[in-house]
Amino acid sequence: MTRLRHRPTLDVRVEIRGELPREDAEYARAQALDTAAGLGPCARALRIRLTRTRARTVTRPALAQADVDLAGAGPVRVQLAAVTAREAVDLTLGTLAGRAVRLREQGDIGLAAVHESAYRPQYAARPLAERRIARRKEVVLAHRTPEQAARELLALDRRFHLFVDATTGRDSLVHRCPLSGALECGAAGADPAGPLDLPEAARRLWLTGAPFVCHTDPGDGRARVLYRRYDGHYGLITPVADRR
Structure with missing residues:
Protein backbone atom coordinates (compact mmCIF):
# COMPACT_ATOMS: atom_id res chain seq x y z
CA MET A 1 0.00 0.00 0.00
CA VAL A 114 32.96 22.34 5.09
CA HIS A 115 34.37 21.26 1.76
CA GLU A 116 33.71 23.27 -1.39
CA SER A 117 30.96 21.54 -3.35
CA ALA A 118 31.66 20.58 -6.95
CA TYR A 119 28.33 22.24 -7.74
CA ARG A 120 29.11 25.61 -6.16
CA PRO A 121 28.03 28.44 -8.51
CA GLN A 122 30.62 29.80 -10.92
CA TYR A 123 31.68 33.40 -11.37
CA ALA A 124 30.73 34.93 -14.70
CA ALA A 125 33.63 36.56 -16.54
CA ARG A 126 33.07 40.31 -16.77
CA PRO A 127 35.53 42.94 -18.10
CA LEU A 128 37.08 44.96 -15.30
CA ALA A 129 35.80 48.24 -16.77
CA GLU A 130 32.20 47.00 -16.54
CA ARG A 131 32.31 45.84 -12.93
CA ARG A 132 30.44 47.84 -10.29
CA ILE A 133 29.11 47.47 -6.77
CA ALA A 134 25.74 45.99 -7.65
CA ARG A 135 24.58 45.49 -4.08
CA ARG A 136 25.25 47.35 -0.85
CA LYS A 137 24.01 45.76 2.36
CA GLU A 138 24.10 47.34 5.80
CA VAL A 139 23.93 44.85 8.66
CA VAL A 140 23.84 44.90 12.46
CA LEU A 141 26.45 42.31 13.43
CA ALA A 142 25.40 39.68 15.94
CA HIS A 143 27.57 38.94 18.98
CA ARG A 144 28.83 35.39 18.65
CA THR A 145 31.65 33.15 19.77
CA PRO A 146 33.88 31.96 16.91
CA GLU A 147 32.35 28.49 17.23
CA GLN A 148 28.81 29.85 16.93
CA ALA A 149 29.80 31.98 13.93
CA ALA A 150 31.37 28.96 12.21
CA ARG A 151 28.18 26.95 12.68
CA GLU A 152 26.13 29.79 11.21
CA LEU A 153 28.48 30.09 8.23
CA LEU A 154 28.01 26.39 7.42
CA ALA A 155 24.25 26.47 7.94
CA LEU A 156 23.92 29.50 5.66
CA ASP A 157 26.29 28.06 3.01
CA ARG A 158 28.47 31.17 2.91
CA ARG A 159 32.11 31.75 2.06
CA PHE A 160 32.47 34.26 4.91
CA HIS A 161 30.51 35.48 7.91
CA LEU A 162 30.97 38.79 9.74
CA PHE A 163 30.20 38.97 13.45
CA VAL A 164 31.24 40.69 16.68
CA ASP A 165 33.36 38.48 18.90
CA ALA A 166 31.36 38.00 22.10
CA THR A 167 34.55 38.03 24.19
CA THR A 168 36.67 40.78 22.63
CA GLY A 169 33.90 42.97 21.21
CA ARG A 170 35.83 43.29 17.93
CA ASP A 171 34.50 42.93 14.42
CA SER A 172 35.55 39.43 13.36
CA LEU A 173 35.34 37.15 10.37
CA VAL A 174 35.08 33.42 9.88
CA HIS A 175 35.67 32.21 6.33
CA ARG A 176 36.47 29.26 4.12
CA CYS A 177 40.02 28.93 2.83
CA PRO A 178 39.89 29.15 -0.99
CA LEU A 179 41.83 25.93 -1.67
CA SER A 180 41.18 23.56 1.22
CA GLY A 181 37.72 24.74 2.28
CA ALA A 182 38.90 24.69 5.92
CA LEU A 183 37.50 27.35 8.24
CA GLU A 184 39.58 30.19 9.65
CA CYS A 185 38.53 32.85 12.11
CA GLY A 186 40.10 36.07 13.35
CA ALA A 187 39.74 39.81 13.80
CA ALA A 188 38.19 41.28 10.66
CA GLY A 189 40.07 43.87 8.67
CA ALA A 190 43.39 43.08 10.38
CA ASP A 191 45.68 44.18 7.56
CA PRO A 192 49.26 45.49 7.91
CA ALA A 193 48.58 48.04 5.19
CA GLY A 194 45.89 49.66 7.32
CA PRO A 195 42.43 50.90 6.23
CA LEU A 196 41.46 50.67 2.56
CA ASP A 197 39.12 52.79 0.50
CA LEU A 198 36.81 51.01 -1.91
CA PRO A 199 38.91 51.52 -5.09
CA GLU A 200 41.95 49.98 -3.37
CA ALA A 201 39.87 47.11 -1.99
CA ALA A 202 38.50 46.47 -5.49
CA ARG A 203 42.05 46.54 -6.86
CA ARG A 204 43.13 43.89 -4.35
CA LEU A 205 40.10 41.79 -5.17
CA TRP A 206 41.06 41.89 -8.84
CA LEU A 207 44.79 41.25 -8.29
CA THR A 208 44.35 38.33 -5.90
CA GLY A 209 41.37 36.67 -7.57
CA ALA A 210 40.02 36.00 -4.07
CA PRO A 211 36.25 35.74 -3.51
CA PHE A 212 36.31 38.67 -1.07
CA VAL A 213 38.46 41.27 0.65
CA CYS A 214 37.81 42.12 4.29
CA HIS A 215 39.23 45.52 5.24
CA THR A 216 38.76 48.46 7.57
CA ASP A 217 36.63 51.45 6.62
CA PRO A 218 38.85 54.58 6.84
CA GLY A 219 35.84 56.58 8.01
CA ASP A 220 34.50 54.72 11.04
CA GLY A 221 37.14 52.02 11.63
CA ARG A 222 34.61 49.21 11.25
CA ALA A 223 35.33 46.12 9.20
CA ARG A 224 33.61 45.77 5.83
CA VAL A 225 33.68 43.16 3.07
CA LEU A 226 33.87 43.72 -0.66
CA TYR A 227 33.03 40.46 -2.39
CA ARG A 228 32.60 38.99 -5.86
CA ARG A 229 29.08 38.27 -7.03
CA TYR A 230 28.36 35.39 -9.36
CA ASP A 231 27.20 37.82 -12.06
CA GLY A 232 30.71 39.28 -12.22
CA HIS A 233 29.92 42.46 -10.28
CA TYR A 234 30.77 43.26 -6.64
CA GLY A 235 28.79 43.40 -3.43
CA LEU A 236 29.58 45.36 -0.27
CA ILE A 237 28.66 44.48 3.33
CA THR A 238 28.95 47.30 5.85
CA PRO A 239 28.28 46.96 9.60
CA VAL A 240 26.06 49.58 11.23
CA ALA A 241 25.12 50.33 14.82
CA ASP A 242 21.93 48.88 16.28
CA ARG A 243 19.54 51.87 16.37
CA ARG A 244 17.09 50.32 18.81
Missing part, protein backbone atom coordinates in the same frame (compact mmCIF):
# COMPACT_ATOMS: atom_id res chain seq x y z
CA THR A 2 1.29 3.45 -0.89
CA ARG A 3 1.25 5.91 1.99
CA LEU A 4 0.56 9.49 0.95
CA ARG A 5 2.79 12.12 2.51
CA HIS A 6 1.06 14.97 4.28
CA ARG A 7 1.34 18.25 2.40
CA PRO A 8 2.67 21.00 4.68
CA THR A 9 0.70 24.13 5.52
CA LEU A 10 3.82 26.29 5.66
CA ASP A 11 4.42 28.98 3.07
CA VAL A 12 6.36 27.68 0.04
CA ARG A 13 7.43 30.21 -2.56
CA VAL A 14 9.28 29.92 -5.85
CA GLU A 15 10.99 32.88 -7.50
CA ILE A 16 12.20 32.81 -11.11
CA ARG A 17 14.94 35.08 -12.45
CA GLY A 18 15.97 35.02 -16.07
CA GLU A 19 14.55 33.01 -18.94
CA LEU A 20 13.17 29.70 -17.67
CA PRO A 21 10.15 27.71 -18.86
CA ARG A 22 7.03 27.75 -16.73
CA GLU A 23 7.34 23.98 -16.39
CA ASP A 24 10.60 24.42 -14.47
CA ALA A 25 8.87 26.70 -11.96
CA GLU A 26 6.08 24.16 -11.49
CA TYR A 27 8.63 21.39 -11.03
CA ALA A 28 10.51 23.46 -8.43
CA ARG A 29 7.33 24.12 -6.47
CA ALA A 30 6.30 20.45 -6.51
CA GLN A 31 9.73 19.36 -5.31
CA ALA A 32 9.77 22.11 -2.66
CA LEU A 33 6.41 20.89 -1.30
CA ASP A 34 7.74 17.33 -1.06
CA THR A 35 10.87 18.56 0.70
CA ALA A 36 8.84 20.69 3.12
CA ALA A 37 6.66 17.70 3.98
CA GLY A 38 9.74 15.75 5.02
CA LEU A 39 11.03 18.56 7.24
CA GLY A 40 8.16 18.22 9.68
CA PRO A 41 6.30 20.85 11.71
CA CYS A 42 9.48 22.68 12.72
CA ALA A 43 9.81 24.20 9.22
CA ARG A 44 8.32 27.70 9.14
CA ALA A 45 8.85 28.79 5.54
CA LEU A 46 10.60 27.47 2.46
CA ARG A 47 11.88 29.62 -0.39
CA ILE A 48 13.50 28.51 -3.61
CA ARG A 49 14.90 30.88 -6.22
CA LEU A 50 15.86 29.78 -9.72
CA THR A 51 18.20 31.82 -11.89
CA ARG A 52 19.61 31.09 -15.33
CA THR A 53 22.63 33.09 -16.39
CA ARG A 54 23.30 33.92 -20.03
CA ALA A 55 27.06 34.20 -19.51
CA ARG A 56 28.82 31.96 -22.04
CA THR A 57 31.77 31.35 -19.73
CA VAL A 58 29.60 29.53 -17.19
CA THR A 59 29.26 25.79 -17.79
CA ARG A 60 26.53 25.28 -15.15
CA PRO A 61 24.13 28.13 -15.93
CA ALA A 62 21.18 27.03 -13.76
CA LEU A 63 21.44 28.28 -10.17
CA ALA A 64 19.07 27.28 -7.37
CA GLN A 65 19.00 28.79 -3.89
CA ALA A 66 16.79 27.33 -1.17
CA ASP A 67 16.17 28.72 2.32
CA VAL A 68 14.21 27.31 5.21
CA ASP A 69 13.72 28.57 8.75
CA LEU A 70 13.59 25.82 11.37
CA ALA A 71 11.97 26.52 14.73
CA GLY A 72 14.54 26.11 17.47
CA ALA A 73 17.41 25.56 15.04
CA GLY A 74 17.53 28.69 12.90
CA PRO A 75 17.85 29.27 9.15
CA VAL A 76 19.42 26.88 6.64
CA ARG A 77 20.46 27.95 3.15
CA VAL A 78 21.92 26.08 0.17
CA GLN A 79 23.01 27.51 -3.18
CA LEU A 80 24.14 25.17 -5.98
CA ALA A 81 24.42 25.28 -9.76
CA ALA A 82 23.90 22.66 -12.48
CA VAL A 83 23.44 22.34 -16.23
CA THR A 84 19.64 22.27 -16.08
CA ALA A 85 17.17 23.95 -13.75
CA ARG A 86 15.64 20.66 -12.64
CA GLU A 87 19.02 19.19 -11.78
CA ALA A 88 19.85 22.33 -9.77
CA VAL A 89 16.52 22.07 -7.92
CA ASP A 90 17.07 18.40 -7.05
CA LEU A 91 20.64 18.96 -5.85
CA THR A 92 19.78 22.02 -3.79
CA LEU A 93 16.64 20.69 -2.11
CA GLY A 94 18.26 17.32 -1.39
CA THR A 95 21.24 19.01 0.24
CA LEU A 96 18.98 21.40 2.15
CA ALA A 97 16.90 18.54 3.55
CA GLY A 98 19.96 16.61 4.72
CA ARG A 99 21.51 19.62 6.41
CA ALA A 100 18.23 20.63 8.03
CA VAL A 101 17.81 17.19 9.58
CA ARG A 102 21.35 17.21 10.98
CA LEU A 103 20.94 20.73 12.33
CA ARG A 104 17.62 19.87 13.98
CA GLU A 105 18.74 16.56 15.46
CA GLN A 106 22.39 17.26 16.27
CA GLY A 107 22.60 21.05 16.51
CA ASP A 108 25.29 21.05 13.81
CA ILE A 109 25.21 20.25 10.10
CA GLY A 110 28.51 18.40 10.33
CA LEU A 111 31.86 18.55 8.60
CA ALA A 112 30.42 17.39 5.28
CA ALA A 113 29.45 20.98 4.56
Whole structure:
Protein backbone atom coordinates (compact mmCIF):
# COMPACT_ATOMS: atom_id res chain seq x y z
CA MET A 1 0.00 0.00 0.00
CA THR A 2 1.29 3.45 -0.89
CA ARG A 3 1.25 5.91 1.99
CA LEU A 4 0.56 9.49 0.95
CA ARG A 5 2.79 12.12 2.51
CA HIS A 6 1.06 14.97 4.28
CA ARG A 7 1.34 18.25 2.40
CA PRO A 8 2.67 21.00 4.68
CA THR A 9 0.70 24.13 5.52
CA LEU A 10 3.82 26.29 5.66
CA ASP A 11 4.42 28.98 3.07
CA VAL A 12 6.36 27.68 0.04
CA ARG A 13 7.43 30.21 -2.56
CA VAL A 14 9.28 29.92 -5.85
CA GLU A 15 10.99 32.88 -7.50
CA ILE A 16 12.20 32.81 -11.11
CA ARG A 17 14.94 35.08 -12.45
CA GLY A 18 15.97 35.02 -16.07
CA GLU A 19 14.55 33.01 -18.94
CA LEU A 20 13.17 29.70 -17.67
CA PRO A 21 10.15 27.71 -18.86
CA ARG A 22 7.03 27.75 -16.73
CA GLU A 23 7.34 23.98 -16.39
CA ASP A 24 10.60 24.42 -14.47
CA ALA A 25 8.87 26.70 -11.96
CA GLU A 26 6.08 24.16 -11.49
CA TYR A 27 8.63 21.39 -11.03
CA ALA A 28 10.51 23.46 -8.43
CA ARG A 29 7.33 24.12 -6.47
CA ALA A 30 6.30 20.45 -6.51
CA GLN A 31 9.73 19.36 -5.31
CA ALA A 32 9.77 22.11 -2.66
CA LEU A 33 6.41 20.89 -1.30
CA ASP A 34 7.74 17.33 -1.06
CA THR A 35 10.87 18.56 0.70
CA ALA A 36 8.84 20.69 3.12
CA ALA A 37 6.66 17.70 3.98
CA GLY A 38 9.74 15.75 5.02
CA LEU A 39 11.03 18.56 7.24
CA GLY A 40 8.16 18.22 9.68
CA PRO A 41 6.30 20.85 11.71
CA CYS A 42 9.48 22.68 12.72
CA ALA A 43 9.81 24.20 9.22
CA ARG A 44 8.32 27.70 9.14
CA ALA A 45 8.85 28.79 5.54
CA LEU A 46 10.60 27.47 2.46
CA ARG A 47 11.88 29.62 -0.39
CA ILE A 48 13.50 28.51 -3.61
CA ARG A 49 14.90 30.88 -6.22
CA LEU A 50 15.86 29.78 -9.72
CA THR A 51 18.20 31.82 -11.89
CA ARG A 52 19.61 31.09 -15.33
CA THR A 53 22.63 33.09 -16.39
CA ARG A 54 23.30 33.92 -20.03
CA ALA A 55 27.06 34.20 -19.51
CA ARG A 56 28.82 31.96 -22.04
CA THR A 57 31.77 31.35 -19.73
CA VAL A 58 29.60 29.53 -17.19
CA THR A 59 29.26 25.79 -17.79
CA ARG A 60 26.53 25.28 -15.15
CA PRO A 61 24.13 28.13 -15.93
CA ALA A 62 21.18 27.03 -13.76
CA LEU A 63 21.44 28.28 -10.17
CA ALA A 64 19.07 27.28 -7.37
CA GLN A 65 19.00 28.79 -3.89
CA ALA A 66 16.79 27.33 -1.17
CA ASP A 67 16.17 28.72 2.32
CA VAL A 68 14.21 27.31 5.21
CA ASP A 69 13.72 28.57 8.75
CA LEU A 70 13.59 25.82 11.37
CA ALA A 71 11.97 26.52 14.73
CA GLY A 72 14.54 26.11 17.47
CA ALA A 73 17.41 25.56 15.04
CA GLY A 74 17.53 28.69 12.90
CA PRO A 75 17.85 29.27 9.15
CA VAL A 76 19.42 26.88 6.64
CA ARG A 77 20.46 27.95 3.15
CA VAL A 78 21.92 26.08 0.17
CA GLN A 79 23.01 27.51 -3.18
CA LEU A 80 24.14 25.17 -5.98
CA ALA A 81 24.42 25.28 -9.76
CA ALA A 82 23.90 22.66 -12.48
CA VAL A 83 23.44 22.34 -16.23
CA THR A 84 19.64 22.27 -16.08
CA ALA A 85 17.17 23.95 -13.75
CA ARG A 86 15.64 20.66 -12.64
CA GLU A 87 19.02 19.19 -11.78
CA ALA A 88 19.85 22.33 -9.77
CA VAL A 89 16.52 22.07 -7.92
CA ASP A 90 17.07 18.40 -7.05
CA LEU A 91 20.64 18.96 -5.85
CA THR A 92 19.78 22.02 -3.79
CA LEU A 93 16.64 20.69 -2.11
CA GLY A 94 18.26 17.32 -1.39
CA THR A 95 21.24 19.01 0.24
CA LEU A 96 18.98 21.40 2.15
CA ALA A 97 16.90 18.54 3.55
CA GLY A 98 19.96 16.61 4.72
CA ARG A 99 21.51 19.62 6.41
CA ALA A 100 18.23 20.63 8.03
CA VAL A 101 17.81 17.19 9.58
CA ARG A 102 21.35 17.21 10.98
CA LEU A 103 20.94 20.73 12.33
CA ARG A 104 17.62 19.87 13.98
CA GLU A 105 18.74 16.56 15.46
CA GLN A 106 22.39 17.26 16.27
CA GLY A 107 22.60 21.05 16.51
CA ASP A 108 25.29 21.05 13.81
CA ILE A 109 25.21 20.25 10.10
CA GLY A 110 28.51 18.40 10.33
CA LEU A 111 31.86 18.55 8.60
CA ALA A 112 30.42 17.39 5.28
CA ALA A 113 29.45 20.98 4.56
CA VAL A 114 32.96 22.34 5.09
CA HIS A 115 34.37 21.26 1.76
CA GLU A 116 33.71 23.27 -1.39
CA SER A 117 30.96 21.54 -3.35
CA ALA A 118 31.66 20.58 -6.95
CA TYR A 119 28.33 22.24 -7.74
CA ARG A 120 29.11 25.61 -6.16
CA PRO A 121 28.03 28.44 -8.51
CA GLN A 122 30.62 29.80 -10.92
CA TYR A 123 31.68 33.40 -11.37
CA ALA A 124 30.73 34.93 -14.70
CA ALA A 125 33.63 36.56 -16.54
CA ARG A 126 33.07 40.31 -16.77
CA PRO A 127 35.53 42.94 -18.10
CA LEU A 128 37.08 44.96 -15.30
CA ALA A 129 35.80 48.24 -16.77
CA GLU A 130 32.20 47.00 -16.54
CA ARG A 131 32.31 45.84 -12.93
CA ARG A 132 30.44 47.84 -10.29
CA ILE A 133 29.11 47.47 -6.77
CA ALA A 134 25.74 45.99 -7.65
CA ARG A 135 24.58 45.49 -4.08
CA ARG A 136 25.25 47.35 -0.85
CA LYS A 137 24.01 45.76 2.36
CA GLU A 138 24.10 47.34 5.80
CA VAL A 139 23.93 44.85 8.66
CA VAL A 140 23.84 44.90 12.46
CA LEU A 141 26.45 42.31 13.43
CA ALA A 142 25.40 39.68 15.94
CA HIS A 143 27.57 38.94 18.98
CA ARG A 144 28.83 35.39 18.65
CA THR A 145 31.65 33.15 19.77
CA PRO A 146 33.88 31.96 16.91
CA GLU A 147 32.35 28.49 17.23
CA GLN A 148 28.81 29.85 16.93
CA ALA A 149 29.80 31.98 13.93
CA ALA A 150 31.37 28.96 12.21
CA ARG A 151 28.18 26.95 12.68
CA GLU A 152 26.13 29.79 11.21
CA LEU A 153 28.48 30.09 8.23
CA LEU A 154 28.01 26.39 7.42
CA ALA A 155 24.25 26.47 7.94
CA LEU A 156 23.92 29.50 5.66
CA ASP A 157 26.29 28.06 3.01
CA ARG A 158 28.47 31.17 2.91
CA ARG A 159 32.11 31.75 2.06
CA PHE A 160 32.47 34.26 4.91
CA HIS A 161 30.51 35.48 7.91
CA LEU A 162 30.97 38.79 9.74
CA PHE A 163 30.20 38.97 13.45
CA VAL A 164 31.24 40.69 16.68
CA ASP A 165 33.36 38.48 18.90
CA ALA A 166 31.36 38.00 22.10
CA THR A 167 34.55 38.03 24.19
CA THR A 168 36.67 40.78 22.63
CA GLY A 169 33.90 42.97 21.21
CA ARG A 170 35.83 43.29 17.93
CA ASP A 171 34.50 42.93 14.42
CA SER A 172 35.55 39.43 13.36
CA LEU A 173 35.34 37.15 10.37
CA VAL A 174 35.08 33.42 9.88
CA HIS A 175 35.67 32.21 6.33
CA ARG A 176 36.47 29.26 4.12
CA CYS A 177 40.02 28.93 2.83
CA PRO A 178 39.89 29.15 -0.99
CA LEU A 179 41.83 25.93 -1.67
CA SER A 180 41.18 23.56 1.22
CA GLY A 181 37.72 24.74 2.28
CA ALA A 182 38.90 24.69 5.92
CA LEU A 183 37.50 27.35 8.24
CA GLU A 184 39.58 30.19 9.65
CA CYS A 185 38.53 32.85 12.11
CA GLY A 186 40.10 36.07 13.35
CA ALA A 187 39.74 39.81 13.80
CA ALA A 188 38.19 41.28 10.66
CA GLY A 189 40.07 43.87 8.67
CA ALA A 190 43.39 43.08 10.38
CA ASP A 191 45.68 44.18 7.56
CA PRO A 192 49.26 45.49 7.91
CA ALA A 193 48.58 48.04 5.19
CA GLY A 194 45.89 49.66 7.32
CA PRO A 195 42.43 50.90 6.23
CA LEU A 196 41.46 50.67 2.56
CA ASP A 197 39.12 52.79 0.50
CA LEU A 198 36.81 51.01 -1.91
CA PRO A 199 38.91 51.52 -5.09
CA GLU A 200 41.95 49.98 -3.37
CA ALA A 201 39.87 47.11 -1.99
CA ALA A 202 38.50 46.47 -5.49
CA ARG A 203 42.05 46.54 -6.86
CA ARG A 204 43.13 43.89 -4.35
CA LEU A 205 40.10 41.79 -5.17
CA TRP A 206 41.06 41.89 -8.84
CA LEU A 207 44.79 41.25 -8.29
CA THR A 208 44.35 38.33 -5.90
CA GLY A 209 41.37 36.67 -7.57
CA ALA A 210 40.02 36.00 -4.07
CA PRO A 211 36.25 35.74 -3.51
CA PHE A 212 36.31 38.67 -1.07
CA VAL A 213 38.46 41.27 0.65
CA CYS A 214 37.81 42.12 4.29
CA HIS A 215 39.23 45.52 5.24
CA THR A 216 38.76 48.46 7.57
CA ASP A 217 36.63 51.45 6.62
CA PRO A 218 38.85 54.58 6.84
CA GLY A 219 35.84 56.58 8.01
CA ASP A 220 34.50 54.72 11.04
CA GLY A 221 37.14 52.02 11.63
CA ARG A 222 34.61 49.21 11.25
CA ALA A 223 35.33 46.12 9.20
CA ARG A 224 33.61 45.77 5.83
CA VAL A 225 33.68 43.16 3.07
CA LEU A 226 33.87 43.72 -0.66
CA TYR A 227 33.03 40.46 -2.39
CA ARG A 228 32.60 38.99 -5.86
CA ARG A 229 29.08 38.27 -7.03
CA TYR A 230 28.36 35.39 -9.36
CA ASP A 231 27.20 37.82 -12.06
CA GLY A 232 30.71 39.28 -12.22
CA HIS A 233 29.92 42.46 -10.28
CA TYR A 234 30.77 43.26 -6.64
CA GLY A 235 28.79 43.40 -3.43
CA LEU A 236 29.58 45.36 -0.27
CA ILE A 237 28.66 44.48 3.33
CA THR A 238 28.95 47.30 5.85
CA PRO A 239 28.28 46.96 9.60
CA VAL A 240 26.06 49.58 11.23
CA ALA A 241 25.12 50.33 14.82
CA ASP A 242 21.93 48.88 16.28
CA ARG A 243 19.54 51.87 16.37
CA ARG A 244 17.09 50.32 18.81
